[in-house]
Amino acid sequence: MSPELLFQQALNGLSFGALLFILAAGLSLVFGMMDVVNLAHGAFYMLGAYVALTVVQFTGSFWLALAAAPVALGALGLAIEPLLLRHLRGRHLDQVLLTIGVSLVIVDLIGLIWGREVRSLPFPPGLDGTVVLIGGVYPVYRLFVIAFGVALAAVIAVIYRRTKLGMLIRAGVEDAEMLGALGVNTDRLFALTFAVGAALAGLAGVIAAPVFGLQPGMDVDALLYSLVVVVVGGLGTLGGAVAGSVLVGPVDTFGKVLFQEFALAVIFAIVALVLLFKPTGLLGRIRIAR
């Protein structure tokens, strides 16, 4: 591998890692707070991409889509938590199963509304070009994804560490029951958490759409990759989502170059190894709830 190619692949890996962070942050947040592995996360991601497609078709603005999709998904999350998940509070496994049903419904309705053929979202104007970097041309949009991922991580970190909401989230991740006993309205906090998780999935869907396109099955890919990231990094912590995505993005990208046919198997083998030997993930410290 030439140095130029190596550098390009490294950037590709980082760019994919940044996308994975946006995708996995929501899953990780929901798990940390509610002990629920949201198996509809991939469906939320897919819906975000399709909402963006429609917004771009009607307004021509990628940036409007980037704002509208998370809002739409957040509203959906805000509805689903009290309508469905809340009734099974404390029954984590059943909540996980419930999200399977939610994802079946969402994915099927997407197929009904938007059709089942492969669609694409154009790169936003201004970000559709390439730049010359260390002797090679490189798409600007991928650099934008890296910048966006880093910025989002910074924003989340500030909210996490510096605001009252962040304090409540940290406390909820530590012990939601105790938080409730202290007089915090955990119902509202859980609904908000689930909404933010869904909104982040929708955001990732918009960001990813110009690169990966829109097609049936993208929900499963997104769900699997986000599970991989949070499992490797550590469930339920922000640092874990960062570590997981920074690790999995490049490993996946180089794996596809080096192992070609078996890259996917390698990724899941890593997940299995982490689950077996460090079940809380590389940075995790969360107990795994039954």
Added chain:
Amino acid sequence: MTRAARWVALAAVAVGLVTFPYWSAAWESSRFATTVLRDMLVFAIFALSLDILVGHAGMPSLGHAAFFGGGAYAAGIASQRLGTDQLPITLAAAVLVAALLALVIGLLVVRSEGIFLLMLTLALAQIVFAIAFQWTAVTGGSNGLAGVSRPTLFGIDLSAPDRMYVLVAATFLVVSLLIWSLMRSPYGRALTGVRENERRMRALGYDTTRLKLSAFVVAGMIAGVAGALSAYSQRFVSPGDAGIGTSVQAFVMVLIGGAGTILGPVLGAGVVMYIQRVLSSAIPVSETVLGLVFIGFVLLARQGIVGLGRAAYARVRAP
């Protein structure tokens, strides 16, 4: 009903089930119904095998398709590479491969539980899927394995649709009887004990890890049988057979029907296959219906159709 009468009724239903294509031949939709019923029964076997884990041993697995797919590929590849359509050979290959996969995966997962087990089985099954999807030279890769031949048994060619159906239905009866008796045996009771309270079972001297591992292997082998039957029926194996969608499908069947029972997974397979194969041609949103039905059962009737039936029966019997 007395015990004997119940057995006679059951035997009559069994005979009726196996001979369905023959006595329904006059019906104009007989061929279609036979195909749908055949696929229902293949999935009933698959769901029954998953229920050994989910319902009886209390091990929720989202990776059961690894064994279904493994069995399907093993049967297909064995038939093509060995150039044989002998049922005992290809079926043995399927069961063997599924058992090996289940042993390896089982060894890795038996100490986990709950959501954690769910994710570990999912990740490990994804490895099997990835191999099926990407090892083009052996599995046909994303195109799948086409042209699987239908088997012969003792010189009887089972390639005709009605004979293929009889093979599936007869296997279904054998498997359900097997699981029924296994779950009533001391072994099955011990598994239930593990589900209810593993620590107590350990304190009573049971090697619960070995119990769970053996349940994993038995369930995997039966899933392999279902996979082989699917390969014969469809004459095709798709990487999706080993994918998360197939695992989810089986889980949905078990939960809708009622986990921990024999009738439940069978009814669940019937409902799900009816929605996916029959209702889907009538309405465009059949998967949405399936999702809503599933959500309804998880929210309101976690014991499934069988649980609803038992509750209704108890209400009728109550004074």
